[in-house]
Structure formats: structure tokens, C-alpha cells
Amino acid sequence: MTSDEVEASAKTESRNKVRVHRLEERVGDSVAFLGYAGDDQNDMTIWHTEVPPSLQHMGVGGRLVEQAVQLASRDSSRLLIMCPFAKEYLARHPEVKERYAVRLEEAGSVRGLHPYR
Numbered sequence: 001m002t003s004d005e006v007e008a009s010a011k012t013e014s015r016n017k018v019r020v021h022r023l024e025e026r027v028g029d030s031v032a033f034l035g036y037a038g039d040d041q042n043d044m045t046i047w048h049t050e051v052p053p054s055l056q057h058m059g060v061g062g063r064l065v066e067q068a069v070q071l072a073s074r075d076s077s078r079l080l081i082m083c084p085f086a087k088e089y090l091a092r093h094p095e096v097k098e099r100y101a102v103r104l105e106e107a108g109s110v111r112g113l114h115p116y117r
Contacts, residue, residue: 018045023064030054034064034086036071044072045080065089066096073100080105 018037025032032051038044046068051061065086072079079102081087090097090104097104 020047023067025055025060025064027055027058027060032060032064034061034068034083036068038075042075043078043080044068044075046083046086048083049085051085061085062089062093069096069100069102073102078103078105 017040020037023034030052032055035048036044036046049061049064
């Protein structure tokens, strides 16, 4: 999925006005990214994490998720996870959520948002 596809999905799935952002980690010519959005209710949604094969199994995706959680704890009232990788990573690393005292919400419990496919 590209950044443009992440942005289109975020704007389609959310009922609120969203601002789409991207965290990146570059290694050589390879770029991993995490697409997230903030809305007018000060909520943050992690939509997608993309790690090219050359950067997989190096902790790059996890670092991007941790950076996003840190941003959410600083700037948002709650964090919604639509990205399967981010959801799985945070389930395996509950200390990340605890370290930043972020309030996670399941996508299906928020009106107007459907789990990302």
C-alpha cells in the first residue's frame, strides 16, 4: 500500500476531518513507513505500516509503531489501531502502551470506523 492509498483510505473510513501524516525510517535506498491520521476530535488512528522485505525482521516496523504511540500519548485523547501489524505488535509488547499511558480503542467500537482490510 502506498502513502496515497493510506490517505485515501483514512479519509474514506473516517467521519471526522482528518490530517494524514507519515513516519519514515530509511536504510540505504529502502524506506519503511507508518501512515497515521489525527482528526478534529484530537484522536489518532494508525492506518498502515509498510516495511519493505529488505528491512523486515530488523525491528523497523516496531520502532515506527512505538514512535506513533509516543506521538499519540503526547498529542491525542485516544489511539485507534486499524493496522494489523501495529495491533499485533502492541499485543506482543504491552509495555509500550503502559510506558506512554496511551488509551487504545478497538476500531469496531468507534462509530464510523471499520477494521482495515
